Structure formats: C-alpha cells, structure tokens
Amino acid sequence: MPPKNSRQCLDRVLGSLAGEDFDRFVNELVHRQQEPRVLLNRVEGKKHWQVTEVMVATFTASGAVDVAVELLEEISLTSNAEELAALAKACGYKAKPGPGAAAADAPAAAAAPRSEKHFVDRHRRSLIQDLKLVEPILDVLLDHDVINKEMYDEVREEKPASSKMRKLFEYLHGTGDAGKDVFLAALKEQQPYLYKKLLNQSD
Incomplete structure (x- = not known):
C-alpha cells in the first residue's frame, strides 16, 4: 500500500x-x-x-x-x-526552496508578508479558554523534553484548566518554535476538533 x-x-x-x-x-x-x-x-x-x-x-x-x-x-x-x-x-509534499529560490521570491514575499507569530501564539487566548484536557498534552511535552518534571508538576497543580494553560504558556515561551511545534502536534492528535476550530479562525 x-x-x-x-x-x-x-x-x-x-x-x-x-x-x-x-x-x-x-x-x-x-x-x-x-x-x-x-x-x-x-x-x-x-x-x-x-x-x-x-x-x-x-x-x-x-x-x-x-x-x-x-x-x-x-x-x-x-x-x-x-x-x-x-x-x-x-503525497503533496513540497521541498524546501533553496537560497536561489528564496531570492527569486523576495519581491512576492515583500508584497504579501507572512505573520511572524507562531500558530500557538496567535491562538493563545482561545487555547487558554477552550483547552480543557491539558494533562495528555503535558505528557507529550514531557516525553519530548519540551518541559521537565518540575514544570510538568507545577502546571498540573494549577486550577482550573485555564490557569494550567497560562502556566504552560510561560514555559512554552522559552522553548521557541520547536517547543510550540511539539505542542501543536500534540494538540492535533489529542484535540482534533479544537485544532480545526482554531484553523478555521485563521482563515
């Protein structure tokens, strides 16, 4: 297959x-x-x-x-x-353009600038309000060394879920896009309906 x-x-x-x-x-x-x-x-x-x-x-x-x-x-x-x-x-994959392609596309990029914010940052407020099951995502972040056990425990101790997310965002901020990419992958897997809702908000 x-x-x-x-x-x-x-x-x-x-x-x-x-x-x-x-x-x-x-x-x-x-x-x-x-x-x-x-x-x-x-x-x-x-x-x-x-x-x-x-x-x-x-x-x-x-x-x-x-x-x-x-x-x-x-x-x-x-x-x-x-x-x-x-x-x-x-399967629809497009190779990353090389330096020459980037230079050729520079005028188009200037005409239509991309958002500098990561998807997770753009939807911070919605994630804080709507993400209720935080622990499964914490497990993924811990498994991938995005957060350590101390951070994991501190987030879990917060109540309610919105406070857990605010604490988690404090730690995600220091991980850069790499940590946010892991969070996003976990969100897609654990909370696909919420992910699709946020995706629709981006349109």
Missing part, C-alpha cells in the same frame, strides 16, 4: 535502510547543528518508526522530510534521499 502522507513516506524509507546505514543516519541526526536539534537519548536504540515520530514531533511532517533528505545525502545515500523526495512529493 502506498504511503498516504509525509510521515508514512519517511517511515517507509527509514525502515528500508540497512542496519549500519540506519545507525549512520541516526548519528548524523543527533550531530546536526541547526535548531531545533534532536537529543541522543530520544533516538538511541530506537526503531525506525520511533525515530520517525521523534522527527515529526520536532520538525513537523514536511520539515522532517526536508531534514531526512538532507541527512541521507550527507551520508551518501542519494538513492534513498531521492526515493523519499519522490514518495513525499506524490
């Missing part, structure tokens, strides 16, 4: 790597210097599907494909990089 989305494409290609090639990929991933970075303890000894989930949570699905293609090329697995790009393209 062909993959249906970027995450499944990435999972298929990583699963096809031989043991040594997969180890080289993981090693390159944890030594990648650009932010956000993946810590060794999140992927060491993990299966390919677990590494896929970590990458999607860290970079988003399309961003994870960008990173994987880059890393595969760096360790000379060009055919695997090309396979991933082709599979993902069939």
